[in-house]
Amino acid sequence: MFKLRLTYLLGCFALAGVAIAARLTQLQVFEASHYRAEADAVIKRRPQTLPFVRGRILDRTGTILAADEPTWDVRVDYGIIAAGQNPDESAVRPYLRSVRTWPRFQGAADDQIIAALKSDVQRTWRELAAFEGVSPGEIEQRRAQIHARVQRIRDIVADYWQFDRPVREEREAHPLIAGLPESRQIEARQAFAEFSWVEVRSSSQRVQPGGAALTHLLGRTAAVDRDTLRDDPDFADPFARYLPDEVHGITGVEWLEERRLRGRRGQLVRDADGRLLEAELVEPINGDDVRLTVRADLQQRLFELLAAATLEHPEVPGGAIVVVHVPTRDVLAMVTYPSYDAADFARSYNALRDDTGTLPLRFRAASNVYAPGSIIKPLVCLAGLNEGKIGLDTRITCEGYLFPDRPDARTSRCWESGDTGVRHRHGPVNVEEALRGSCNVFMYHLGMDLGLESMTTYFHLAGLGSPTGVGLREEATGWNPDPYWMAERDRAVTPGILRLLAMGQGDVMVTPLQAANLMATYAEGQFRPLRIIADRPIGPASFLPATHAHWAAIRNGMYQVVNHPEGTAYKHAYWRNARYALCGKTGSATAPPRPTRYRITTHDGAGAAQTVILPGGSSADARQRFAYEYGRELPDDAVVEPVEFWPPGAAPTDQEAHAWFGGFLQPLDGRGRPDWTRPAPIAFAVLLEYGHSGGGAGGPVGRRVAELLIDVLGPELDPDAPELLARHP
Secondary structure, three states: OHHHHHHHHHHHHHHHHHHHHHHHHHHHHHOHHHHHHHHHHHOEOOOEEEOOOOOOEEOOOOOEEEEEEEEEEEEEEHHHHHHOOOOOHHHHHHHHHHHOOOHHHOOOOHHHHHHHHHHHHHHHHHHHHHHHOOOHHHHHHHHHHHHHHHHHHHHHHHHHHOOOOOOHHHHOEEEEEEEEOHHHHHHHHHHOOOOOOEEEEEEEEEEOOOHHHHHHHHOOEEEOOHHHHHHOOOOOOOOOOOOOOOEEEOOHHHHHOHHHHOOEOEEEOEEOOOOEOHHHOEOOEOOOOEEEOOOHHHHHHHHHHHHHHHHHOOOOOOEEEEEEEOOOOEEEEEEEEOOOOHHHHHHHHHHHHHOOOOOOOOOHHHHOOEOOHHHHHHHHHHHHHHOOOOOOOOOEEEOOEOOOOOOOOOOOEOOEOOOOOOEOOOEEEOHHHHHHHOOHHHHHHHHHHHHHHHHHHHHHHOOOOOOOOOOOOOOOOOEOOOHHHHHHOOOOOOHHHHHHHHOOOOOOEEOHHHHHHHHHHHHHOEEOOOEOEOOOOOOOOEEOOOOHHHHHHHHHHHHHHHHOOOOOOHHHHOOOOOOEEEEEEEEEEEEOOEEEEEEEEEEOOOOOEEEEEEEOOOHHHHHHHHHHHHOOOOOOOOEEEEEEEEOOOOOOOOOEEEEEEEEEEEEEOOOOOEOOOOOOOEEEEEEEOOOOOHHHHHHHHHHHHHHHHHHHHOOOOOOOOOOHHHHOO
16 A cells, blocks of 8 residues: 555656656747747846936027037946956956857857956057047046046935945946047047947037127036035936036026026836837936026127226226116126136136136126225215205315315325325315215215214115125125124224215125116116026015105216216216216225235244245135145145235235226206106116226226117117117118
């Protein structure tokens, strides 16, 4: 009985073995091709990223100011980048299947192919360097930077998810050579055809057709850095987050509108036979276009005008012009001179950085602050009228000095007639006459009567000390030294301080942007934020507390500045036009010479002094330059002192002056007089650094700006008028 049971059991095992063998034969012989196809179907090739196109920046007429231009990149798979100069077998094994059929590898064993591929990887780096004409060390530096960026991303992802995991960037190819023109992309494909881990892929580079006139406003893009990767708001989205080889806006409008200009990548995936997997296709989304309020043609013409003005005045290193549409506060032009061409930035950076005389890297229109000088006097006079400190008929006598017995006191003197040393004596003047002649003595009395709180309240109402609304990261807010500001800095409020503020000196500081908006406020009687993005809402208006009679006195005074023979700008800025009068205010803002080079003295271990002279716009700049040049921070006992200044040859104790002219174009009535019932359409501000005289240097530029505005915007001063060639073909 036992043997019978054992026979049955063994028979069952035999039958099962036969069945299994039959099934294996079916799977491996008769149905092998079917299951091989099934397996291949689930084997996918490395996903291919579909790039987006960054949005364009347009001017208000639709002219392209910045756009992506098609280029080509030579990219290398990250696995090879990570392997570096000495790849191991794991780095090249993924390519084994795809190269087995190549003629050079037919009949070769796997270990032979792997050895050849490892040699090819080493040759890849040399070929890349030779193709671009750079040293192998440069290519190695780029490789190392990519590897480091991807590792940082992996660290950030691990910190985000609380465990280590591969990241998408490790499956991507990254550019070792970027920005190839169309003419070289075929050459690149041929040069790297034998390397499976190298591909030539379409890409783009940012171009600004308008050149240097718009560079500061448009801003720059640059490769993403560690902070950007760490703080990326789209970090959790694999298609929207920054990749280490991508760029982002870092200045100007490129930074301001980064979220709109940036798009979202797509992806396509193919199976082992190259068939597109439709279900896994992700279409890219291009960035949105951004339209500015500026006119590119006006910006270019004003840039050329400002360049000519600096040539006329060798002591002027640069300046700014800002033009504002009064009803909307659209910025129609925001010009800084000198500037640079964005296309040459990398190549010419060292020279631009070291030019501490003219400072071409400074966005003067938005970033630099200056004492406003006499362009603030209409605002102080308005405060005096509204606060009852003066009336329309109040007269104050100017004998050239507030304190005749102390003629050398800084806040005693009226302005000097030329370089004669003679102080202007205005005699008894009312508010209109004081503005016309820019009488300091009148302002001294008014400033002391108003006091700090009243004066700075009106400064605040006109936007001083606050952002203008354009939103640029470079924008400075200026200084409005109100009582809190003064107390925070432990500054005493003396009569001398009040006299300085009343004439636009001392601690009050403005940008050219703020100065232009101040002119628009004078023209319209209300403050409104500025805007440079056309589809943003117009900012809310806030009226300055003043009667019509008070505003009439202020505007009449500004009209007489340019149009009355005794006006400070009459000789240089008077402008005849059938439809508009130029109303304005000159300003000569006292400023010390600006350091351009510093002497840095350190001591070695033996106590011997070591001295170097480095360019720098400030002591902080000089310290940073020392650290950059010598690879170490300056010791605490180092002596940093300026040795050269702008204007050239100036001594540190000299008193120089910036030249201001601000104004607006007021419509005329049928008799050729200002029609104050009609709004002024355009206001503007001109600044010439170290131009000395607001009337003599700023006035002529102001007149040319007025002429140019009519030429570009047409007789209606319409910011949306067709370009000049379209109006006059």
